[in-house]
Amino acid sequence: MEDNKRQDQQINIELSEEVAEGTYSNLAMxxxxxxxxxxxxxxxxxxxxxxxxxxxxxxxxxxxxxxxAALKDNIEKYEAAFGKINQGGGSPSFPISFGKPGEA
Known part of the structure; x- marks a missing residue:
């Protein structure tokens, strides 16, 4: 019964043109x-x-x-379709301080 309730629920998601364009990022903290x-x-x-x-x-x-979990699943699917992702030379190095780890 619980599975039927989940299938019946739908979420309408809006995506504005501005957000749909995306924002390029090459680093995440x-x-x-x-x-x-x-x-x-x-x-x-x-x-x-x-x-x-x-x-x-x-x-x-x-x-x-x-x-x-979703990223892990998608990376596995990507690598199955396109081959292993080469991580290159490792982590980037830069002289930027972002505060103490664990602070929000």
């Missing part, structure tokens, strides 16, 4: 408190010592864990 995860999506330009946060998303720990 994640911090957390006991009640939320804060994900800052940043655009880091080569040779520029300053970077801008382009978007900040705040989610509950439960949603953060679901996001992790």
């Amino acid at each position: 994640i911090a957390h408190s006991n009640s939320e995860f804060v994900i800052d999506f940043i655009r880091l330009m080569p040779g520029v010592p300053k970077a801008k946060v382009k978007s900040r998303i705040i989610v509950t720990p439960d949603h953060a864990k679901r996001l992790l």
